Structures are given as structure tokens and as C-alpha cells.
Amino acid sequence: MTSKSSDNPSGHPIQASESSLGMADNDPGAGQEASFFSGHSLGPEGDDGTYITNNNGTPYPDYAHSKNVGGVPVISDTLLFEKWQTFNRSQTLGRVAHSAGSGAFGHFECTKDMSSLTKADLYNGKGKKTPVFVRFSAAFLGKESPDQGRSPRGFAIKHDTKDGIYDIVGLNWPVFFCRDPVQGPDVFLSQQRNPKNFLPDYNATFHFLANVPESNHAAMMLFSNHGHPKGWRKMNGYGCHTFKWVNKEGQFVYVKYHFICDQGSEQFTWGQAKGKCGEDPDFSKRDLWEAIEKGEPVTWTAKVQVMKPEQADAAKLGFDPFDVTKIWPREEFPMHEFGKLVLDRNPKDYHHEVEQAAFSPSSMVPGIEESPDMLLHARMAFYRDAQLHRLGANFHRTQVNCPFESRFGCGGNTHYIFFNSSASKCRPDIAEVPYQVSDNIVSRQSHYHTEGTRREYDQARVLYGRIMSDKARTDLHDNTAAVLKLVTDPDIQTRYLAQCYCVNPEYAKAIYCLLPEPAFDFGGVEDIAEDAPSFGKERKFMPFGENHRLVGNPATIPTYQM
Ligand code: HEM
Numbered sequence: 237m238t239s240k241s242s243d244n245p246s247g248h249p250i251q252a253s254e255s256s257l258g259m260a261d262n263d264p265g266a267g268q269e270a271s272f273f274s275g276h277s278l279g280p281e282g283d284d285g286t287y288i289t290n291n292n293g294t295p296y297p298d299y300a301h302s303k304n305v306g307g308v309p310v311i312s313d314t315l316l317f318e319k320w321q322t323f324n325r326s327q328t329l330g331r332v333a334h335s336a337g338s339g340a341f342g343h344f345e346c347t348k349d350m351s352s353l354t355k356a357d358l359y360n361g362k363g364k365k366t367p368v369f370v371r372f373s374a375a376f377l378g379k380e381s382p383d384q385g386r387s388p389r390g391f392a393i394k395h396d397t398k399d400g401i402y403d404i405v406g407l408n409w410p411v412f413f414c415r416d417p418v419q420g421p422d423v424f425l426s427q428q429r430n431p432k433n434f435l436p437d438y439n440a441t442f443h444f445l446a447n448v449p450e451s452n453h454a455a456m457m458l459f460s461n462h463g464h465p466k467g468w469r470k471m472n473g474y475g476c477h478t479f480k481w482v483n484k485e486g487q488f489v490y491v492k493y494h495f496i497c498d499q500g501s502e503q504f505t506w507g508q509a510k511g512k513c514g515e516d517p518d519f520s521k522r523d524l525w526e527a528i529e530k531g532e533p534v535t536w537t538a539k540v541q542v543m544k545p546e547q548a549d550a551a552k553l554g555f556d557p558f559d560v561t562k563i564w565p566r567e568e569f570p571m572h573e574f575g576k577l578v579l580d581r582n583p584k585d586y587h588h589e590v591e592q593a594a595f596s597p598s599s600m601v602p603g604i605e606e607s608p609d610m611l612l613h614a615r616m617a618f619y620r621d622a623q624l625h626r627l628g629a630n631f632h633r634t635q636v637n638c639p640f641e642s643r644f645g646c647g648g649n650t651h652y653i654f655f656n657s658s659a660s661k662c663r664p665d666i667a668e669v670p671y672q673v674s675d676n677i678v679s680r681q682s683h684y685h686t687e688g689t690r691r692e693y694d695q696a697r698v699l700y701g702r703i704m705s706d707k708a709r710t711d712l713h714d715n716t717a718a719v720l721k722l723v724t725d726p727d728i729q730t731r732y733l734a735q736c737y738c739v740n741p742e743y744a745k746a747i748y749c750l751l752p753e754p755a756f757d758f759g760g761v762e763d764i765a766e767d768a769p770s771f772g773k774e775r776k777f778m779p780f781g782e783n784h785r786l787v788g789n790p791a792t793i794p795t796y797q798m
Pocket of ligand 1: 405419
């Protein structure tokens with residue numbers, strides 16, 4: 237703590253971006269920084285020197301001697317206690333996923349007015365700039381682990397808009413490993429350390445992939461060189477889920493976000509990535525930090541794919557447009573450029589600005605809403621739960637998370653919302669737009685059109701056969717075999733290869749041939765491949781009827797009283 241105003245560090249970190257954009261007018265954070273004995277206090281009158289204080293601003297008498305009685309420390313030495321307690325608690329709990337990461341500040345510029353599609357203020361008006369904080373991360377590894385290891389990368393953007401915080405919490409590739417929320421934790425648990433011996437558990441990794449057919453699209457990305465991009469700066473970002481953009485008339489379209497890296501998308505080979513893990517375990521973090529310190533441009537071009545609700549028919553498309561394990565083909569749903577994401581300022585304090593940042597898919601603003609995607613709905617609820625545990629109930633008041641324009645609460649009491657007071661009104665223009673889903677039965681029935689069929693693998697098949705180069709395919713085979721050989725259970729190996737076989741028999745065969753002394757014949761893979769689309773699925777919950785698909789049509793009956 238400092239008691240000298242000239243020494244007081246600046247306030248809200250995102251606000252600095254606003255100032256640079258000429259937009260700042262309101263600092264909710266007031267800039268307190270718990271600096272832990274490094275502050276200064278005004279000295280005796282006329283003395284302009286700086287003095288060490290405790291966190292309370294009280295001058296500190298001595299920094300080398302604890303209060304003691306005959307050499308035994310006493311409980312009344314509050315300075316000693318405070319110093320140790322601050323040290324002991326100086327780290328909050330880490331994220332249980334995506335814990336290794338770093339980030340930077342900047343802005344999002346709308347380069348094309350999108351108001352015909354969405355009323356979201358940040359996308360209304362060409363040239364409009366919105367301050368952002370972006371955090372990049374490695375999903376599966378621990379906070380201190382090398383950031384070049386194989387893992388999906390997080391790409392999370394916090395926009396501080398006029399209508400509150402808007403978070404896009406995405407990845408460096410467009411699909412995820414599961415679509416049903418109940419399997420969400422298993423994705424992470426199967427790729428993190430085994431609590432029994434604290435070692436990576438490859439049996440669990442491949443057991444999951446072998447028994448969740450829809451995971452194989454993302455698995456192919458994981459084992460391709462996109463599993464180790466050349467740092468945060470050289471990767472694209474994707475929103476992954478399907479979202480709704482709603483305009484002022486209450487009409488909506490479905491969208492998918494793409495942030496295309498202007499530095500060029502580049503990846504390490506697995507050999508190079510392993511080398512970096514030893515040589516410079518913080519390569520991705522350092523690369524971003526240094527580029528920004530040098531003033532190099534670090535930018536992404538924002539593009540969006542748009543689907544009209546009447547196009548969102550799984551039976552016609554051949555895939556569910558609300559299934560996060562699937563992409564939308566670009567030929568049918570072209571990309572529309574609409575913005576530029578610019579990073580130009582490094583954080584001043586890693587703990588406060590990066591570690592305590594709390595992103596959530598539920599942080600949406602008027603004009604942007606959820607689609608009928610089960611996993612998105614679950615993420616909207618559970619990220620806040622994780623953060624309440626990790627950061628405590630007041631995490632939204634931390635500077636990096638605090639919205640400038642928050643107007644909740646009443647009479648300055650931000651915990652109490654009095655709904656019938658003239659001091660706190662609700663805006664009439666922001667109720668979510670109603671939409672109709674396929675049926676009104678609550679059950680465990682799957683609504684994924686491709687489930688249990690070979691269509692599950694269509695997109696992975698195209699990726700493998702048409703999009704990947706020969707070199708990318710060879711790297712994929714080598715990378716996969718290098719890990720699959722560590723699996724000790726041949727049944728898991730066989731079932732995983734059966735998944736690959738459904739994508740393309742050559743894919744499975746190439747990996748099989750790279751396994752040293754496999755304990756099974758390739759014929760065993762062929763034998764079970766027929767059933768692979770249903771692995772891990774309980775028959776009674778699988779879709780069978782016309783209604784068993786995700787539908788997100790505009791409502792056909794009046795919903796709100798006008
Ligand atoms: C289905 C299962 C998923 C589970 C159980 C899960 C769980 C979590 C949890 C617990 C966190 C830490 C939250 C915090 O403490 O702040 C997290 C962070 C994150 N998740 Fe997920 N997640 C899932 C799916 C996804 C998907 C589909 C995406 C991308 C589309 C994603 C992207 C991210 C990112 C980027 C972060 C890091 C945000 C940051 O930088 O702070 N996750 N996830």
C-alpha cells in the first residue's frame with residue numbers, strides 16, 4: 237500500500253486501454269494495490285523521503301527484527317504476522333483447467349458495421365474500439381509446466397463493452413472433445429495426471445478417445461502439429477460453440493467466430509516442441525511478452541460465419557450446427573470479416589491481471605445469446621462456480637474483471653438489487669429473444685443427429701483426406717503413434733484405432749504400422765470398426781426419431797406481452 241498519491245499505481249488495467257483510446261471516464265477499481273511491504277509513507281513533516289509501510293499504510297519500524305520476548309516471537313507482532321500471512325496467501329487457487337497461461341491488453345476494432353445482424357454495441361459502428369484483455373493458455377498441463385507441451389490452447393477474450401463484459405472463451409481450433417456436459421470433466425481428467433502416482437495416464441487419454449466417437453475430430457487436431465503451435469502469437473482463435481446474434485428487431489442468426497492470426501498460423505513439429513519444452517519452457521509466454529515490449533504488431537482478423545435459423549437443419553446439413561464437435565463448412569457458410577483484435581500492452585502485475593482474470597461463456601451482452609448447445613449451457617453455469625471457489629465471491633470486483641459500466645445494485649450497495657425502485661431500472665430492450673427447441677420432454681435422450689452413425693466422422697475424414705498435406709498426415713501418424721505406444725492396454729489401442737479406421741482406414745493402418753510390436757493384429761481393428769460409432773453410447777439414449785435432433789427455430793407463437 238502506498239500513502240503517497242504520486243506513487244499510487246494506476247487504477248483499472250483495462251481502463252488504461254480506454255484512456256489510450258480516449259474513452260476513459262470511470263474508474264471502479266480505485267487502484268488499490270496490496271503491495272506487501274513495498275509501499276511508502278509520508279515521513280515527518282517536511283521530510284519528502286519514502287518510508288516502508290505495512291499493508292495498512294502504517295510505517296514499519298524495522299525490516300530485520302521481529303518483536304520478541306527473550307528471543308521468542310510474540311503474537312502481537314502484527315507486522316510479522318501480516319508479512320507471513322500475505323506471503324502464504326499470495327496465490328489464489330489455480331484454475332483446474334487451462335492453468336498455464338499469460339495475457340495482454342489491447343482493443344477490438346469493429347471494421348464492418350454488423351447492426352443488421354446484432355444489436356451488440358461493440359459490433360455496431362465501423363471504427364468502434366472496445367478495450368480487451370486476452371488470456372492464452374495450455375488446457376491440460378499445470379501452471380508451471382512448459383507451455384509448448386501438447387494440449388489445446390485457450391484463447392479467451394474479455395471485452396469491456398458499454399453494456400458490460402463480453403467474454404469469448406475459445407480455443408486454437410474450432411472443435412471440442414465432447415458435446416454432452418456430463419463428459420466434460422472426463423475430457424480433462426483423462427488428459428491430466430493420475431492422482432494415484434501423479435503421472436500422465438495414457439491409458440485414460442486413449443480410453444476416452446476410443447469410447448467417445450465424436451471426440452476424434454478434436455483428437456486429430458490434438459495429435460496434429462496444431463497440438464503445439466509456435467507460441468500464442470502464431471495461432472488462430474475460435475469461439476467453437478454456435479452463438480446467436482440478435483438484432484434490434486428481435487431477429488436472430490446463428491454465428492461462429494474465427495480470429496485469424498495476422499502473424500501467420502505456424503506450428504512446431506513434435507520434435508521441435510519437445511526441444512522447446514526443455515530449452516525455454518515459457519516460450520509462448522515470452523514470445524508474446526517480448527513482441528509487445530518491442531512494439532511489434534500482434535493482431536488477429538475477426539471473421540464470422542452466419543447461418544439463418546431455417547438453414548439450421550441437421551437432416552439437411554448432415555451434422556448438427558449446435559454440436560461443438562463439428563465445424564460449419566466454409567463453402568456453405570462463408571467467412572465475413574468484421575473486426576481486428578489488437579494486443580499492445582503487457583500486464584503490470586501477473587497475479588492481479590492474469591491469474592485473477594475470470595472468463596465465462598455466460599458473460600454475454602445484449603445482442604449475443606446462447607444457441608441450443610448443451611455444452612455451452614453447462615459452461616455458462618460452471619465457470620462461475622469454478623471462479624467462486626478459486627477467487628471468492630467478490631472476484632467480479634477485481635480490477636481486471638470489473639465492468640466499467642456496471643449499474644447493478646442500488647444506492648451504492650452493489651450486493652442488493654431492489655427491483656422496484658426508481659434508482660434501479662431495467663432496460664426494456666434487452667430481454668433474450670425466444671426460440672423454439674425440438675420437443676418439450678426433459679430426458680437423457682440424445683439429440684445429436686450424427687450419433688451412432690458413420691456421419692460422426694465425416695468432417696474428420698475431410699480434414700484427413702482433403703485438407704491435410706502429406707507432411708501433415710505423416711506428422712499426425714508419428715505424433716499419435718508416439719503416445720499410443722505408451723498405452724499398456726491393447727484393448728484401448730485397438731478401440732482407438734477402430735475410431736481412426738472409421739475416419740479413414742489408411743489413417744488407422746499408418747498408426748498401427750508405427751507401433752513397436754503391437755500385441756494385436758490389424759484384423760482385430762477391422763473387426764470392431766463397424767461398431768465403433770456406438771462405442772461408449774448406451775443404446776436406449778441414442779437418437780432414433782425425427783424429433784431427435786437439435787432445432788433452434790424462431791418461436792412461432794407470441795411469447796412476450798407487448
Ligand atoms: C466440457 C467441458 C469443459 C470443462 C469441464 C471446462 C472447465 C473449465 C474450467 C473449470 C476452467 C477454469 C475456470 C476458472 O477457474 O476461471 C476452464 C477454463 C477455460 N476453458 Fe474450459 N471447460 C470445458 C470446455 C471448454 C471448451 C469447449 C472451451 C472452448 C470452446 C473451453 C475453453 C476454456 C478456456 C479458454 C479457459 C481458460 C480461460 C482463462 O484464460 O482464464 N473449455 N474450463
